[in-house]
Amino acid sequence: MIADLSLYLVTDAALCGERGVVETVRRAVDGGVRIVQLRDKAATDAETVEQLVALSQAIDGRALLVVNDRLEAALVARERGARVDGVHLGQGDESVLRAREALGPDALIGLTANTPAHLEAVRALPHGTVDYLGVGVIRPTTTKPDHPAPLGVDGFAAFVASSPVPCVAIGGVGIDDTEALHAAGAAGLAVVSALCAVDDPAAAAEAFRRRWLAGSVPRVLSIAGSDPSGGAGIQADLKSIAANGGYGMAVLTALTAQNTRSVRDVHVPPTSFLRTQLDAVSDDIAVDAVKIGMLADAEVIRTVGDWLEKVRPPIVVLDPVMVATSGDRLLAPDAERALRDLLGRATLITPNLAELAVLSDREIADWADALDAAEELSAEIGAAVLVKGGHLPGDEAPDALVDARRGLRQEFPGARIATANTHGTGCSLSSALATLLARGEEPGAAVHAARTWLRESIRAGAGLRVGQGNGPISHFAGLWERGGADARPEAADIAAEWWEGIAGIRAGIDDLPFIRGLADGSLKREPFLSYLAQDALYLREYARVLAEAARLAPTSDEQAFWAESAHGSIVGELELHASWLTPAQGVSAATFATEPGPATTAYLDHLRSVAFGGDYAEIVAAVLPCFWLYTDLGRRLHAGEFGEDARDPRHPYASWLATYADPSFEEATRTAIAHATEAASRADAETRARMHRAFAVSSAHELAFFAAPLESPDRG
Numbered sequence: 001m002i003a004d005l006s007l008y009l010v011t012d013a014a015l016c017g018e019r020g021v022v023e024t025v026r027r028a029v030d031g032g033v034r035i036v037q038l039r040d041k042a043a044t045d046a047e048t049v050e051q052l053v054a055l056s057q058a059i060d061g062r063a064l065l066v067v068n069d070r071l072e073a074a075l076v077a078r079e080r081g082a083r084v085d086g087v088h089l090g091q092g093d094e095s096v097l098r099a100r101e102a103l104g105p106d107a108l109i110g111l112t113a114n115t116p117a118h119l120e121a122v123r124a125l126p127h128g129t130v131d132y133l134g135v136g137v138i139r140p141t142t143t144k145p146d147h148p149a150p151l152g153v154d155g156f157a158a159f160v161a162s163s164p165v166p167c168v169a170i171g172g173v174g175i176d177d178t179e180a181l182h183a184a185g186a187a188g189l190a191v192v193s194a195l196c197a198v199d200d201p202a203a204a205a206e207a208f209r210r211r212w213l214a215g216s217v218p219r220v221l222s223i224a225g226s227d228p229s230g231g232a233g234i235q236a237d238l239k240s241i242a243a244n245g246g247y248g249m250a251v252l253t254a255l256t257a258q259n260t261r262s263v264r265d266v267h268v269p270p271t272s273f274l275r276t277q278l279d280a281v282s283d284d285i286a287v288d289a290v291k292i293g294m295l296a297d298a299e300v301i302r303t304v305g306d307w308l309e310k311v312r313p314p315i316v317v318l319d320p321v322m323v324a325t326s327g328d329r330l331l332a333p334d335a336e337r338a339l340r341d342l343l344g345r346a347t348l349i350t351p352n353l354a355e356l357a358v359l360s361d362r363e364i365a366d367w368a369d370a371l372d373a374a375e376e377l378s379a380e381i382g383a384a385v386l387v388k389g390g391h392l393p394g395d396e397a398p399d400a401l402v403d404a405r406r407g408l409r410q411e412f413p414g415a416r417i418a419t420a421n422t423h424g425t426g427c428s429l430s431s432a433l434a435t436l437l438a439r440g441e442e443p444g445a446a447v448h449a450a451r452t453w454l455r456e457s458i459r460a461g462a463g464l465r466v467g468q469g470n471g472p473i474s475h476f477a478g479l480w481e482r483g484g485a486d487a488r489p490e491a492a493d494i495a496a497e498w499w500e501g502i503a504g505i506r507a508g509i510d511d512l513p514f515i516r517g518l519a520d521g522s523l524k525r526e527p528f529l530s531y532l533a534q535d536a537l538y539l540r541e542y543a544r545v546l547a548e549a550a551r552l553a554p555t556s557d558e559q560a561f562w563a564e565s566a567h568g569s570i571v572g573e574l575e576l577h578a579s580w581l582t583p584a585q586g587v588s589a590a591t592f593a594t595e596p597g598p599a600t601t602a603y604l605d606h607l608r609s610v611a612f613g614g615d616y617a618e619i620v621a622a623v624l625p626c627f628w629l630y631t632d633l634g635r636r637l638h639a640g641e642f643g644e645d646a647r648d649p650r651h652p653y654a655s656w657l658a659t660y661a662d663p664s665f666e667e668a669t670r671t672a673i674a675h676a677t678e679a680a681s682r683a684d685a686e687t688r689a690r691m692h693r694a695f696a697v698s699s700a701h702e703l704a705f706f707a708a709p710l711e712s713p714d715r716g
């Protein structure tokens with residue numbers, strides 16, 4: 001049997017402690033353990049049967065279950081309805097031949113081995129008797145008191161090289177061995193203490209799995225229809241999987257005769273042949289992720305559902321394809337019910353707006369409706385939902401990831417790209433997601449990366465000059481342009497993402513009593529002047545950071561811009577002193593000579609530490625919120641968004657508010673946004689992430705800075 005041995009939990013009742021073996025296993029499987037071995041040398045056969053029954057229920061088909069040594073108990077537990085997939089035998093335990101005979105050809109049979117003589121013995125057995133070897137110990141361990149001399153990673157690698165069957169590394173394996181053992185050729189890691197004796201087995205398992213997957217090329221199977229014009233269906237899937245770093249496989253549910261204009265005909269081969277294709281793959285290859293596309297009719301859906309029930313792939317991304325971009329049906333209308341039943345088997349489903357309406361059986365009038373419907377559907381099916389906004393009217397094409405079980409609702413903003421090349425966008429996105437999830441990405445990060453890649457590929461689509469209708473996207477545009485480096489988002493997309501990312505901070509600023517009072521003029525003079533005094537202190541240092549940006553700027557345009565901004569910042573400081581922070585305004589010499597308050601100090605510390613790092617990209621991201629948030633606030637104050645008072649010339653702070661809405665400051669802000677986000681677009685993914693963080697941290701400091709005058713009694 002072909003099994004995913006990547007993360008293999010071996011139980012130890014003592015190490016599981018009060019939590020117990022069953023609960024430990026349940027959580028570890030939640031976290032991604034793929035196979036569980038019940039190992040309890042002290043239990044009686046009757047106790048072992050009970051434990052297997054309980055474990056089988058807790059695992060619920062999400063991982064394989066084998067038992068150490070106790071063939072009889074496995075057989076009895078099977079009779080009692082437990083799903084026991086096989087046994088793991090030691091050199092001294094029952095004969096593997098007898099186990100194979102008793103458990104049948106589909107059982108998983110493992111054997112402990114660590115010497116050349118053991119390997120000779122395995123070679124002498126009929127092919128298919130032993131499925132894998134447990135090889136160790138890797139390091140000294142206390143969970144096997146009588147263990148042989150440790151092999152170490154090198155000894156393990158040498159053993160694997162001459163083994164006829166896959167080898168799992170066991171014995172003292174810790175998370176930091178993951179990469180080395182993967183590179184040494186391990187089929188998986190068998191872990192005892194590092195999963196049983198930890199507070200959070202799910203988190204530990206997730207960490208193992210993520211590190212394991214990061215080093216592998218995932219094997220991704222698309223189960224979908226064929227599009228001979230190459231833009232959608234399995235053709236799009238295979239390109240998308242490859243472009244995102246996976247090994248692509250494809251099982252055909254249907255053949256369409258379509259091009260970029262329309263679907264002319266659909267041929268659905270017999271489902272018996274579909275099943276033969278599916279088994280041919282899973283009998284030979286461990287499938288890391290499945291993407292499901294066009295399913296044609298109810299019988300196809302049932303066939304795929306039965307196969308999923310047998311194989312239980314760890315990741316299933318289901319794109320509930322109903323209608324093609326051209327408007328032609330790809331699913332028989334009477335099959336919608338059957339499709340709904342299949343959703344429960346998915347990890348993630350990716351409906352467009354029309355499909356979401358059908359699946360959730362409600363009307364969707366706008367994006368807010370779509371999010372609510374997605375949340376409801378997610379709760380109902382127990383899977384995450386990525387609702388796609390490609391068919392929204394207007395200039396925006398957002399997507400949103402909703403997972404009711406985790407209380408997750410994450411929006412991904414994006415301007416609509418003006419292009420006709422949208423054929424196969426849904427197919428491409430879902431297979432990219434299956435691949436990225438199989439590479440160990442978190443769902444939110446996977447969606448972000450898939451969208452970045454998709455948007456670049458959509459933009460490049462027209463350049464392919466394929467077809468007269470809705471042409472395809474250019475799946476390898478990034479690869480062809482940059483030789484495979486991560487996709488680069490456009491500056492405008494980065495701006496949208498950063499701005500959306502601080503939506504909570506912006507709402508927080510709008511709600512501050514200080515801002516409300518500033519808008520309607522009710523703000524007392526004293527906190528206002530103390531705010532200005534802090535602002536003056538801030539601007540002087542801010543100017544130095546801007547000057548540092550000028551010093552490091554890669555082009556003379558940018559150099560000039562940041563130098564002018566530094567100058568502007570100093571002029572701003574001087575003006576504050578000239579017109580507001582004066583004895584005439586009631587500002588005493590004491591306030592004048594004020595010290596920076598905590599919020600000012602914290603903000604400046606952040607800016608200076610970024611500036612000290614000497615990275616132009618990060619500095620310009622950190623200085624951006626001071627431009628952007630002020631301009632945005634000024635524009636909205638001026639537009640009367642906070643009430644009409646702010647525009648009244650008799651408003652006590654009218655002249656100060658006017659400087660907010662100064663057109664030349666707005667122009668400078670546009671330029672600052674452009675320089676920062678273009679630097680981000682040119683940067684590698686790691687630098688871009690640092691920039692995003694620096695931007696978000698500065699934004700949070702802006703909020704604290706506005707809050708300070710009415711908050712801290714010891715403000716400057």
Ligand SMILES: Nc1ncnc2c1ncn2[C@@H]1O[C@H](COP(=O)(O)OP(=O)(O)O)[C@@H](O)[C@H]1O
Nearest residue numbers: 352388389390391397398416417422425426429
């Ligand atoms: N013109 C466009 N500009 C930017 N993104 C788009 C555009 N059209 C579709 N997308 C994106 O392509 C993906 C597929 O979405 P959608 O077209 O809604 O689904 P489907 O292709 O299944 O009908 C989504 O990520 C969506 O945001």
Ligand SMILES: Cc1ncc(COP(=O)(O)O)c(N)n1
Nearest residue numbers: 225232233324424425426427
């Ligand atoms: C065989 C096949 N499967 C799926 C689609 C959906 O295409 P889109 O991704 O544009 O929704 C398609 N046109 N053809």
Ligand SMILES: [Mg+2]
Nearest residue numbers: 390422425426
């Ligand atoms: Mg589409």
